Amino acid sequence: xxxxxxxxxxxDFDEVVRLYRPRIxxxxxxxxxxxxxxxxxxxxxxxxxxxxRHQFRGESSLSTWLTRIALNLVRDxxxxxxxxxxxxxxxxxxxxxxxxxxxxxxxxxxxxxCLQQEKVREVWAAVEKxxxxxxxxFLLRFVEEMELxxxxxxxxxxxxxxxxxxxxxxxxxxxxxxxxxxxxx
Numbered sequence: 333x334x335x336x337x338x339x340x341x342x343x344d345f346d347e348v349v350r351l352y353r354p355r356i357x358x359x360x361x362x363x364x365x366x367x368x369x370x371x372x373x374x375x376x377x378x379x380x381x382x383x384x385r386h387q388f389r390g391e392s393s394l395s396t397w398l399t400r401i402a403l404n405l406v407r408d409x410x411x412x413x414x415x416x417x418x419x420x421x422x423x424x425x426x427x428x429x430x431x432x433x434x435x436x437x438x439x440x441x442x443x444x445x446c447l448q449q450e451k452v453r454e455v456w457a458a459v460e461k462x463x464x465x466x467x468x469x470f471l472l473r474f475v476e477e478m479e480l481x482x483x484x485x486x487x488x489x490x491x492x493x494x495x496x497x498x499x500x501x502x503x504x505x506x507x508x509x510x511x512x513x514x515x516x517x
Contacts, residue, residue, distance in 0.1 A: 345378075345382055345385065348378075348381070348394065349378050352394065352395060352398050353374060353378070355395065355398075355399075355476060356374050356377050356378075356398055356399070356402050357370055357371070357374045358475055358476065359399065359402055359471060359472065359475060359476055360373045360374055360377075360402055360405070360406065362471045362475045363406045363467070363468070363471055364406065364409070365456075369409065373402070373405045373406070373409060374402075376405055377398060377401045377402045377405055378398075380401050380405075381397070381398055381401055392485050393482070395482070396482055396485045396486050399472070399476070399478075399482075399486040400485075400486050400487075400488075403468060403486060403487060406468075407464075410464070451509065454508065454509040454510075455505060455509060457508065458504060458505040458507075458508030458509060459471070459501075459505065461504060461508065462501050462504055462505075463497075465487075465489075465497050466497045466498075466500055466501035466504070467501070468487060468497075469483055469487070469489075469494055469497040469498050469501060470497075470498065470501040470502075470505070472486065472487075473498055480494050480495060480498070
């Protein structure tokens with residue numbers, strides 16, 4: 333029955349876009365740190381999904397299928413020689429303060445907000461040092477809040493490989509930000 337429901341979701345593609353666009357955009361934005369490229373690849377993701385909707389058999393969740401398309405688009409984008417310009421300019425394309433809005437704000441004072449934004453800058457700087465696979469796993473786990481099994485299915489890795497990449501990514505991030513307690517990540 334779940335497979336049938338997944339396939340039926342594709343019947344109203346506008347609803348699919350409405351439901352999943354924020355998640356795909358967040359992943360692409362976090363992966364590429366360039367709003368224009370993330371917007372473009374988000375559109376490409378849903379265009380590819382729409383054109384291949386007859387191939388979706390419901391063997392995985394719709395979210396996993398769309399994430400897999402987005403992962404492939406990121407990989408292809410980074411490989412593309414004509415898009416190297418975006419990689420060189422991406423450090424200036426997004427204000428880190430914009431990204432810090434994604435993190436819940438329990439602080440009310442300007443000093444606490446400033447400290448939180450600095451911590452976010454440190455985390456994102458550490459994420460940039462990760463290998464592509466570590467970065468993908470880290471972003472899918474902590475930005476998209478996907479379960480390890482979902483990450484494995486989306487990336488085509490087995491769960492133990494996902495765990496290994498996540499462990500290494502967390503170690504690198506913690507070392508970079510000064511050995512933060514586990515609860516902070």
